[in-house]
Amino acid sequence: MISRSSMSRIGRFALTAALLTPLALVSTAEARASISLGISISVGTPPPPLPVYVQPPLPAPGYIWTPGYWAWGDAGYYWVPGTWVLPPQEGLLWTPGYWGYAGNVYGWHPGYWGPHVGFYGGVNYGFGYGGVGFFGGEWRGNSFFYNRAAANVTNVHVTNVYNNTTVIQNNTIINNNHVAYNGGPNGIQRQPTIAEQNWARDQHFNPTQNQMQHQQFAAQDRAQLAAVNGGRPQTFATPNPGAYHQVAQQHMQAQPISAQDRQMGRSFNTAAFQSRQANQDQRIANGLRSGQMTSGEAAQANRMQAGINQQVRTDRQANGGAPLNQQQRQGINQQQNALGRQIYNDNHNGNAVRPNSVDNREANQDQRIANGVRSGQMTNGEAMRAQQRQGFVDQQVHNDRVANGGRMNQPERQQVQREQNHASQQIKQENHNDRRR
Structure with missing residues (x-):
């Protein structure tokens, strides 16, 4: 355990050093206010989903876990590895930063130290930060006790431990899509409680010098750039900032961030392609549901969408799994x-039908494909196959109606129903097979 006097010296040094860095050239009062209430940066594109990783073991008693997060720099989004750090002083807890959607932009609310864990957007960072509060440990007098149910304390002898799974279960926000931001149509929908609003007025402290250097090293590590790794950073977490700094320096020397990396990073949006593809599927579904799009038109649109997904898949395979380059993105666009x-033409050409249960089910299938693409639960290959199947079913409906003067007989309806059941099962499997875009 670290004594109160040594912790106080660490806190004074860390806070002073942090305020002297270029990231915090403001007065202490202004820094505390900006950290707890303000937005330090605004970005037009959402951060990638949170990666799943294993927490490194506790390096020594007295350290507190700070989860990894997506930060924004001159090369776009980059991953800052989760790490164990010493708090500025006894009794302080870490409130993680978070991205919040408002006014058509994504704003970063920086993290801070304080006597309570405040609002961090409901983002489930894991390891005790389940979206509400922190339950990986707690202060009891001058000592910090670790909750074995959330903290990896297996490699050091720690007597200040307890085990409480109930408190974690009751304060965890289910986030199967690993969304990394609050608000907007696809973000986490949670508002601060009255207690969290009150805690925002507590005395807060900046990240320590080690934390700020940790982020600066990550910003210079090419392997952490989302535009390079496609949302899968090379270093997810580290036992302490110093351990990662050595790795980052090796990466910086072996392959520094280039001007092209910065250009790609600033324009890179891990959700751009899937959002646009999802929007196209959504428009097909809306057209079918309203009757403005016939089954034949939907079949053609689904085949075109499947072809685009096939092209994206082929391009990524040619790149060894890396994101599309500028020329490839232009071709897909x-x-x-x-x-x-x-x-648009199909929905405004005057070819309309009176939608029935067959059209509605076609629309529902396209809607489910759109949802899977938008959430990332469907890969490009899976979306391609789903759209090909749906295009086949749509074409079958169109052919049957043409042959029967605009109607379908009972056997034809039953056949289409069986085909839709098969397609529906495939969509369900693809959305729950743990393969993600």
């Missing part, structure tokens, strides 16, 4: 533009 015009 051109194809999406053509599909967008086609869908």
